[in-house]
Amino acid sequence: MNEKSHTNDFERYLKDQAGEHRMYPSDHVWKNIRKKIQPPKKWPALSAFTVLIISALVVGTVLNKPVPDAITANFHFSSQSAANITAEKTKSVAGSSKLDVTDEHYSVDQITSNTITTAIENIKINDAVARQLTEPAITVSDETYLTSVATPLKQAFDKNIVVEKSSDIATIQKRSFAKASTINNINYYLFDVESRLRSILNAPPSENRSGGVAFFQSPYNNNDINYFQGNDFKVGPRHSDLFPQALEQISKNASRLDFRFYFTPSISYRHLHEQNQSAPQDVNTVSLQSGSTVKPSSAIHQNPAIGYETGFGIGYALTKKFTLTGGFQFNISQYKIDAFLYKDEPVVLTLDEGKFLSNINTISSLRSTPGSKPLTIKNRYYQISMPIGLDWMAWNNDKVSWGIAGSLQPTYTFDKQPLIMSSNFKNYADGSAYVRNWNVNANLESYFGYSTGSYRWQIGPQIRYQLLPSLVDKYPNREYLLNYGLKIGVVKQLK
Amino acid sequence: MVGNNLQITCMTEQSIIAGCLNNDPVAQRELYNRYSPKMLSVCYRFAQNREDAEDMLQEGFIRVFTQISSFRNSGSFEGWIRRIIVHTCINFLKKYKKFNESLDLAYVTNVQVKEETIPSIMFARQVIECIRLLPVGYRTVLNLYAIDGYSHKEIAVMLEIEESTSRSQYTRAKAMLEAILIKKKIIEKPGEVLTWTAAVQ
Numbered sequence: 001m002n003e004k005s006h007t008n009d010f011e012r013y014l015k016d017q018a019g020e021h022r023m024y025p026s027d028h029v030w031k032n033i034r035k036k037i038q039p040p041k042k043w044p045a046l047s048a049f050t051v052l053i054i055s056a057l058v059v060g061t062v063l064n065k066p067v068p069d070a071i072t073a074n075f076h077f078s079s080q081s082a083a084n085i086t087a088e089k090t091k092s093v094a095g096s097s098k099l100d101v102t103d104e105h106y107s108v109d110q111i112t113s114n115t116i117t118t119a120i121e122n123i124k125i126n127d128a129v130a131r132q133l134t135e136p137a138i139t140v141s142d143e144t145y146l147t148s149v150a151t152p153l154k155q156a157f158d159k160n161i162v163v164e165k166s167s168d169i170a171t172i173q174k175r176s177f178a179k180a181s182t183i184n185n186i187n188y189y190l191f192d193v194e195s196r197l198r199s200i201l202n203a204p205p206s207e208n209r210s211g212g213v214a215f216f217q218s219p220y221n222n223n224d225i226n227y228f229q230g231n232d233f234k235v236g237p238r239h240s241d242l243f244p245q246a247l248e249q250i251s252k253n254a255s256r257l258d259f260r261f262y263f264t265p266s267i268s269y270r271h272l273h274e275q276n277q278s279a280p281q282d283v284n285t286v287s288l289q290s291g292s293t294v295k296p297s298s299a300i301h302q303n304p305a306i307g308y309e310t311g312f313g314i315g316y317a318l319t320k321k322f323t324l325t326g327g328f329q330f331n332i333s334q335y336k337i338d339a340f341l342y343k344d345e346p347v348v349l350t351l352d353e354g355k356f357l358s359n360i361n362t363i364s365s366l367r368s369t370p371g372s373k374p375l376t377i378k379n380r381y382y383q384i385s386m387p388i389g390l391d392w393m394a395w396n397n398d399k400v401s402w403g404i405a406g407s408l409q410p411t412y413t414f415d416k417q418p419l420i421m422s423s424n425f426k427n428y429a430d431g432s433a434y435v436r437n438w439n440v441n442a443n444l445e446s447y448f449g450y451s452t453g454s455y456r457w458q459i460g461p462q463i464r465y466q467l468l469p470s471l472v473d474k475y476p477n478r479e480y481l482l483n484y485g486l487k488i489g490v491v492k493q494l495k
Numbered sequence: 496m497v498g499n500n501l502q503i504t505c506m507t508e509q510s511i512i513a514g515c516l517n518n519d520p521v522a523q524r525e526l527y528n529r530y531s532p533k534m535l536s537v538c539y540r541f542a543q544n545r546e547d548a549e550d551m552l553q554e555g556f557i558r559v560f561t562q563i564s565s566f567r568n569s570g571s572f573e574g575w576i577r578r579i580i581v582h583t584c585i586n587f588l589k590k591y592k593k594f595n596e597s598l599d600l601a602y603v604t605n606v607q608v609k610e611e612t613i614p615s616i617m618f619a620r621q622v623i624e625c626i627r628l629l630p631v632g633y634r635t636v637l638n639l640y641a642i643d644g645y646s647h648k649e650i651a652v653m654l655e656i657e658e659s660t661s662r663s664q665y666t667r668a669k670a671m672l673e674a675i676l677i678k679k680k681i682i683e684k685p686g687e688v689l690t691w692t693a694a695v696q
């Protein structure tokens with residue numbers, strides 16, 4: 001009996017001692033567990049980021065590509081003399097029994113007869129298609145007018161192309177014009193020439209399927225139809241004259257857009273809103289470390305740190321003074337906290353669940369009050385945002401400008417591992433689970449700009465403020481991030 | 496704003512379980528925070544060192560979270576967690592250790608035990624440290640039988656040894672631990688004034 005009692009006592013003794021023992025695991029244990037049990041977080045911002053980048057690239061490429069005007073700009077008055085052109089043309093024809101039909105003909109600095117002959121050479125007349133094109137769908141109401149238009153054109157081609165004795169072209173021309181006794185054939189021919197020229201000029205086809213008529217009805221041709229007759233088309237119309245409305249529209253739209261890129265080093269800080277002190281005091285009555293009624297601002301010693309933001313966007317000029325802006329931005333906001341290393345100890349985070357408070361027990365080795373070893377911790381937030389704003393250029397001349405801009409920035413916070421205050425403000429604990437994913441920033445800036453060509457360089461002060469607290473609403477202490485920065489940017493006017 | 500008339504409560508065990516069943520990170524963290532200190536202590540009794548103990552704890556809690564749907568509310572939730580943790584520890588040890596080893600009590604003389612007077616507040620930790628001085632086979636059986644409450648029959652199944660082996664291992668472990676505790680002046684020799692009963696008291 002004694003032996004049994006002794007054994008029971010021994011076991012009970014060991015059990016009691018073991019039952020009292022506690023050990024606090026390292027932080028990495030929970031991190032590893034969390035990785036295993038929580039599926040990898042989807043990052044919706046990544047999709048948004050990808051779409052935005054691709055959109056920006058597409059828009060930038062489309063708006064920056066050589067527009068038709070860039071080509072037609074080369075159709076200005078040629079500096080080459082008619083003699084030179086004729087000589088080159090003769091040389092070209094003589095040097096090659098077959099015309100060299102390549103794209104380079106479409107990119108020369110002027111329209112020469114070679115260009116036209118090349119274009120015409122490319123025209124493989126398909127009788128069936130020709131018939132279809134010249135069927136009643138293509139009607140000419142005014143034969144007299146058409147004849148008057150076609151005759152000088154025929155003369156022009158006779159003079160400048162057929163006379164070249166280029167056998168292929170001559171054959172085509174002669175065959176074509178031999179049959180040009182009928183209005184339909186002339187109409188077809190004119191339409192075909194027009195469409196080829198339009199193709200060369202990279203312009204939209206005429207909506208008027210009567211083709212040549214529409215082409216020659218342009219005001220330019222009323223006055224200058226004989227340009228076809230003179231000097232091998234040396235002097236051609238500007239493309240913008242040929243299609244003034246379309247180009248004007250393109251040019252007008254394009255000039256309203258700009259691409260902007262910027263970088264802003266900043267001083268990051270946070271504003272702590274000492275909301276309602278009743279909550280922490282209540283909390284202290286149940287916290288594991290009661291007795292503290294200090295205010296956050298007095299308990300915490302914090303310092304600003306360097307933050308950054310960089311981004312790009314598109315601007316759309318609503319008026320000469322106001323520009324609507326939108327884009328994509330990456331932010332790093334951070335601040336420093338003075339803390340003290342201490343042994344692992346239990347801490348309480350109190351959350352306001354609406355109708356009641358819930359306490360989350362956790363462990364921390366960091367104190368806000370003096371402990372064994374002082375150290376500085378950094379709370380850092382990585383964010384991506386999509387600012388949408390308005391830019392008011394208050395004053396400008398040819399070179400210098402001054403303006404004010406502001407934006408609202410829907411923001412997604414990722415890679416967040418902040419340390420947050422315990423309910424009694426004595427400890428800092430991991431607050432990653434309570435960070436608000438989506439937030440809204442507001443930005444206000446003033447800038448001085450200096451223009452060099454199509455670029456405008458800008459510099460000026462900026463302030464960015466976080467409109468919603470960093471942490472979820474149920475965490476009682478409100479933290480608002482604040483950034484004072486110097487924004488450096490460049491704006492490129494898109495053509 | 497937090498009103499004065501709000502009721503202050505903690506997350507209940509049921510809400511934690513419900514949250515974990517819904518894969519709620521807050522509930523999972525709360526469960527971990529609540530039970531990990533005790534469970535790490537359990538792991539530490541079985542492990543060779545703290546790193547091994549944390550590995551055991553990590554593996555055990557992953558099993559807790561992934562198997563929580565199998566908890567039937569038929570017993571204590573902590574007991575259910577403890578059983579998972581203990582089995583995890585045993586499986587961990589099985590990979591590397593043999594539980595059939597038999598050592599003589601003379602082993603104690605080779606164990607480096609610093610003679611010192613220990614404040615009573617440190618007894619729990621010191622007792623645990625003394626247990627960890629035992630050879631792994633002895634230690635495991637002693638932990639399972641004396642502290643975690645398994646029978647020799649269950650221990651035999653768990654460790655894949657004979658039941659008689661478990662008994663003999665335990666007898667030797669107990670004697671060895673007693674010698675260590677006396678040497679550490681945590682208890683006094685039997686027959687003297689301070690016995691186990693006195694130590695408990």
